[in-house]
Every structure is written in C-alpha cells, then in structure tokens.
Amino acid sequence: MDVFLEQLINGLTIGSFYALIALGYSMVYGILKLINFAHGDFFALGSYVGYTVLVFGSAVITTHFGLWGGLMAAMIIAAVCVAFVGIMVERAAYRPIYPAGRLPAVVSALGASIFIQNTIMVIWGPRYQAYPASLIPNIHIQIGGLHITMLQIVILIMSFMLLGILYWIIQKTTFGAAIRATALDKDTASLMGVDFNKVIFFIFTLGPALGAMTGVMVGMYYRQISFTMGWNYGLKAFTATIMGGIGNLPGAMFGGLILGVLEMFGAAYISAAWKDVFVFLILILVLIFRPTGLFGEKVAEKV
Amino acid sequence: MKIMKYLAMIGVLMCICMPWNAMAAAKPVVIGLQGPITGPWAYEGQMAKQSCEIAAELINQKGGILGGRMIEVRVVDDAGEPKTGALAAQRLVTQKDVVASISTYGSSICEPASTIYEKFKKVNIGYGVTAVRLTQRGYKYFFRTCGRDDSQGQFFADVVPAKFGAKRIAIMHDNTAFGKGLAEDTKRALQPMIDDGKLMIVYYDAVTPGEKDFRVTLTKLRETKPEVWYFTGYYAEAALLVSQAREIGITCPFVGGNAAINDEFIKIAGLNIAKGCYMTNEPLPADLPYEKAKEFLKAYKDKYGEIPSSPWPIYAADALNIIAYAVDNTGSTKSDVLADYLRDKVDGAPGITGPIGFTEQGDREGVPFYLYVVDDEGNIVVSK
C-alpha cells in the first residue's frame, strides 16, 4: 500500500508536469490548429533560465530570500523571460505563416524548435547542467513506509495551484471566454468583438510562462537538465493533449495527470523499460474507441 | 519533361557541394583518433583529444619518429553513438594516409566501429572499451590499452563485500554493452561466494539510459534491502540514481563502476550526496607512479591548467604512444606488420600507465584496479 501511494504521488508529480505543458499545446492548438512543436523547448529554456537565476543569484538567495523564496524568484523570472521569447517566436516564426495554412506552420514550428534548442546549446553548452544541490531544499518525510520529500509535496501543490488558476482563468474570466469563443469559431468570435490578436498574445505569453515554470520545477525535481529535454516532455505533453481531446483545456489537464499516473503504474507493475510502450498503447486504444480523445466532443463531418 | 528540370537542379546543387577539403600533406605520420568529441560524453572525448595531442607533441619535440617524421593526430567525432561511430570509422579507413586509429570511448560504440576497421584491415586500439567480448572475436587488428570488465568484476568481488561486510548485494546496469558486460562479469566473479552461501545477489536489473525518473525502479531496489549497491553504467544516470535513491530512503553504500563517478557526477548529484560514494576504477592519472606519466601530466597541466580527471584519456595517449613506438621500431606503416608486431613483439614498452604489452587476443597485460571514494571536499581519492 505504501508503495502504491508512493507511486501514485510520483505519477501525479510527473502528470502535473505533463498537464502544465499540455495546456500550452492545447491553447495554441485550440486557436490556431497548429501543433506548436516549439512548446517543449520553451519548457527547456525556462529550466535553463531558472538554473541561471539560481546559480548567479545564489549569494542573494541564501542571505535574503531563503531557499523557497529563491525557487519562487527563479520561477517568476523564468516565466517572464520565456513569455517574452514566446511572443517573439510567435511574431517571427508563426504570424507570417498563418495565412499559408496549417502544414507550413508545422514546419515552421519544427524550425523554431530546432532554433530554440540550439540557442540553449550555444548559450549554456551541450553538457548536462545541474541545479545547484545546495540551493534545493532537501527535507525527507517518512510516514510509515512512505518516503517522499518536501520538494515533491511543494511541487505537487504548486502545479495543482497553477492548474487551478488556469482553469479559473479559462472558465470564469472574460479572457478565458474569449479564448474559448475563438477556439470554437474564430470568425464569429471576432464579429462579437473578440480581438484575435489579443487572444494570440495572451496564449503565447501564458503558455510559455507555464512551460517555463514547469521547467524550473522539473529542474528542481531531477536537478539534471539538458538542452534536448524539451523534446521528450513535449512529446509526452502532446500525447496528453490528444488523449484529453485536442483543444479541450480541462481535457489536456486530465490527460496529463492520467498519462503521468499511467506511466508510473506501468513502470511499477508492468515493466520500467516498457512503460512508454504501455502509455502509447493505451493512447492508441483510447483513440480507436474514442477517435476524438477522452473528453473531446464528436465533430460532425463537414461536407 | 519535369524530371529533367529537377535533375538539372539537383546536379547544380551537387556541384556546389564539391569538396573543398585540402589534400593532406604527405610528410607526417597520421594517427586517427575516433572519440566522442560531442554528445553526452563530449567531456571524455575532449580530454582524449587533448591527451593525444599532448602525447604527439612530446614525441614530436624529441624529433618525431622514423628519423624525423612528425606525428599528426586526425580526430573524427563519433558523438558517442554507434551509428556515428561506424561512419567515423569509415571516414578514417578510407583516408589512405591514416596509419592506425585510436578508437574509442564506450564499448557499444567500439563494437560496430571495430568491425569496420577489421574489414578494412586497419590497426585500431581501444582506450575506453572494457567489455570482455571485444577481444573474444578473434580480430586481428583490434587491441586495447585499458583493462577488461572481468578483472574489474573480480576486483569488486574480492574487495567490496568484505570491506562493507555486505551479504545482500544489488547489481544494476544500463543495458549498454559496457554496463551489461561489467554487471555480468561481476555476477560471475561473485558466484563462488554465492555458492558458499556467504552472500547473495538480491537485485539484478537494468535501467534505461537517458531516462530521468528512476523512482519506480529504485522503489523495487529498496524493497530488496541491499547492503551494497553496484551500478555499472555511466555518470549521467549514476548521479540521478544516487540522488533519487537517497530521497526515497535507500541508504546503503553506492559503488559505481569505472564510468560512474567523475567531476560531472559530483556536480550533478551535489557534494552532499556524492560524498561517500565509491567506485572501482583504474588508477587515476594523479596516482600513476611512472616517469613517463609525470612528464606527460606536467605537459598537460602546463597547457590546460589541470590534469585529466578520468583515467581514459591517458589510455588514449598510451594508444598513441604504442602506435608511434611500433611504427618507429618496425619502420613500417603497414597494418599487417604493425598488428603482428603489437601482438607478438611488444612487451613492456614504456607507457604513461606503465609498461605496455598485449596478450594473444589483443588485451592489455596487467592493469591494476583501485577502490576510490569521494571525500568530503569532493575529491576522488583512493579509499583506505
């Protein structure tokens, strides 16, 4: 039972990472019908920015902020920087290409992904970087046979808070309504007074910022970061997006969490080496029986 | 008609990419170095490159070989991947002026590469390739200046359980040729003690390289209550494994194989976790007592400010030394002559890592092992 709980917590932790990244995918997809391959790299970039903040700010952090404050600072700075990069990428690589349609935009997104990935490599070098161990709070908690760390709990709480905030933004605020309206029908939404450009601006700040915060959390959790890590997480998050029903934001969140838990249980009870196969098989099964994802609505075929 | 238009276009494209690579000068004796200059083990590759260049410089300063011919090191990058390694080997064997090749770091990269060297009859000397079976294939042109996993496995069996008084031993590898090989050899070396009932292997499994989350695997490891834990993979995974293991409450001593612990390991794991981690290893450069080693390390330090932090670059330098030695003594650059000479005639040639000689199969004769530990300051020192 302890082991089961432990795996569940592990799974939820990873799942919340996936969910946060998946939200960025899903928002962009909902509005632009574009698979934003660069999104995973926003996440990696955020991780590196957070790393830099921690390394260069270590003196200030230890004297003024304390460890938790330092992590918060790293997350916020990373979010701001990467949101800025997100806007830049949208302006430079996507905006000029929308009119040409979806497929060129996919190639452009891949190009942007390569660009960001290699920018990271040029700036920080190709080697693994490690979040400084001395700046990461390291408190063990043992309840019976259950081993977890304080960091894990904080990360879990933080990501659920972020997910909650986002859910609130999307479901309850005007901005959220604008996003949902645009995703449903762009033209009608703009006739109703929704500023398409503002919506785009919004999703390209919010998505990358969330990705960046996730990046810092992943950096703290595993400590080891590499410039190619955006690909792996991006792929998993994209899977989560589809599993939940693409363009459906709550679906993306649940897709992420389900994926994380499935992955952990797959690893624990089937085989660690085959866990990704297990995840993809489940995805394929889901799609065979529900071709628009778990929470996707049935789309009528347009003739 | 379309077909012609585009074929024409392709033709033009191909012309643009005509070779600009310069003709190699005929004079120097060219020795190839295939190593991971980029990629996950770029760290090792760069040091190997620097070491070989220093070794070549030292020989060149003394007037070169064959009465005044200089040694040139030609580096090809295998990025630490078997595929790129195979291509890199092909690049070297098709360059006619390359006399022999030093190749490479990582048994799994060496294995396909050495089949190519063998097919094209070019002497190749491995410097960071310890899987036993590499020299069991009856290859004529393959040698190595480093030791073998079975001697390391034997060393582990002789020293580690006794040191920790451990009866429950966990062995974990990473499914690569190197990791799996060392794990198997260790298991074999422990077998007599298992038969005597002195100890038991409670865990024997693999992790996937490149993975970041090992908590599930480690939970399983924890349930087996090991008293000592031997990981035979590379440092990138080792660092994550140890950190995560300590997080979930595995407290037993960690012993790494000879690729598991280096400065990067300490950086990633953090000193708090890294200190007290052990490794079985060939003697580190600083612990080498030989005259040639002192000369080499001085030259290296003068140029790069510090001595190599792992033993492998030194073996690369020794591979260069022994090739130069063989070319000089036989007066020939023919592969067959060199291979025969290395196999039969070389015995106790001077090397940085001690006298060099090869067995019938191409293995290095007599390489010692030490048990190292990370001390409180983050230095890797011989464990007492």
Next chain:
Amino acid sequence: MIEETKRIGMERFFGSYQSMFFITLTMFIIYPFVVSDYYIDVAFFFGIYALLGLSLNIVLGEVGLFDLGHAGFYAIGAYTTAILNTKFGVPILILLPLSAAAAALFAYLVCSPIIHLRGDYLCIVTIGMGEIVRIALINNPFNLTGGPNGVYGIDFPSFGGPFVIDSSIEYYFLIWIVVALSIYGLIRLQNSHIGRAWNYIREDEVAAGASGIDVRHYKLLAFVLGAALAGVAGNIYASKLMCVSPESFTFWESCLMFCIVLIGGMGSIPGVLIGAAFISLFPEIFRPFAMYRMLIFGTVMILMMMFRPGGAWPRKRGGIGFASIFAKKDVTDD
C-alpha cells in the same frame, strides 16, 4: 548559314529539358569520381533521405495523411535486414524485397485499426507507433535486436563472386539507381487511377467516398506502399552502415522526413528531392559554422515556409490539393 543552324542547334540543345536531363545525369555519374569518399557518403545519405522522402510523400503528399512515425517503418526494414542477415546469413540483396515486405506487412497490421482516425489524431497515433517500435528495439525482445547497441556485422550486398558492393562509390550508385527506379514507378503511379483516387481523397475525403472510392482501402494502400519503400531505404542503410541501432530511428528522424515533403512541396517528386537535398546537404555545407549550424538550419526552415509556404517546388497540376488542407487558397496553387 551553317553557322546559323549550328547556333540554333546549340540553343535548342542547351535550352531543352532533354539536354538538362543528360547534363545532370552526366554530372551524377561523374560526381563520385572527382570527389573524396566523404562527399560521396554525403551524396549517399542524400539518396537515403530522398528515398525516405519519396516514401512518406505517398502517405503525406498524395493522400494527405499526417504520418509522423514513418521512422518506424524505416526501422522495421533496417532491422529485418540486420537480423536475418546476421543470424541466418540471408544475403542483403535477397533481403531487399523481404525488408520491403516486412515493413509493408507491419504497416498493414498496425494501420488497419487506426486508419479511420483524422488529422492530428492520426498524427499522434503514428508518433506513438514509431515510438513503440523504437522502444521495443531498445528493450531487445527475444534477444533479437541487441538492445541499445543494435545489431552489427551486417554484410555488404553481393551479386555473387567478386561483385560486392563495398565502396562508397558503389553504394552511391546503388542508392541512386534505387531512387531513380522509385521515381519512375511513382510518376507512373501518380498518373494512374490509384494516384487520382489518392488525390481525390486528399481533396475531399467525404466526396471521394460518396463517388464510390473505397477510402479505407486506398489509405491503407498508401501506408503499405510508403512503408515498403521506407523498408527498402532501411535495407540499404543497414548494409551501408554495417550496423543498426535504435537511435537512428527516433521521432526526430520522422520529423525530418515530414520536413522533406513539406519543404519540397506536398505530392511533388522534384520537391522531395529538393527537400532531401536541403535536409542532408545543409548540415554538411554549414559544418564550418560548428555549433551555430543547427541554429541556421532552424532559421532557414522558418524562412522557407515564410517565402515558399507551398514548398520549394510545388506540384503543378489541376487540384494540387492545398485548397482543402489550407484554410485559404494557396498562393502556389496555379
């Protein structure tokens, strides 16, 4: 007078496509004899990518199915060759059709249940399929695939006796002859009823179905043919490298193939060649830029899509098909 005739003759010769064809062909033949082995290898990989691009072009370009797992088929072909050759000593050339068949069979089996999925859902399922293949190869099922180290010691293709393909030049000709044959076959296919049915499905799946085209059958056919061609590429690749390992068949490789088709122009065979040239030659040409090389690569990809969104050499024919895929009428749709 004679001078005049000569001049016109020259003009005609150099102005015509025929002459261009022969000039290019000659250059193709001369090329490997004047450059170093290194550049022959570069041209060889150009050929491999051209073949892979052609194979994905059937699925993505002709039928408009998003396939981002094509490396899986490529892997099946390569591993079929590698395993049957090293374990059972089957000659490489016999394995060429066998690898194609194995990849095609695999495509048939895995694509049958998922062929009804649309657009991005199909896309993620193919990604999943490619990843499953790769992870399975890493995990060494039945001790066949050699795990992360792969299979090595694959033979060279041999015609018997001394006729063995083992040098860079011979591989260069092998791959380009295969590419040329494939192009010939694909042009024939484009103009057949199959090609037209494919394009109809791409333009409007529902209408195609309503006009009596068996949509499912033709989509599966595209996957099977595309996979077979990728299997051929896998066979040649395996024997050239003499070893195969899972990291040659990553998601990234599938993305590259996807880019080849889109950069060149969907459904356009010359486009595929240009796309393949870009993907394989660009990193070589820009090697001197070292670590900035991939940065430039990414930038150029974005720029190309900005200035030629329909691809470098879009297919010119009635109903190029972008109209249905793209929200707006495409500029290259002439």
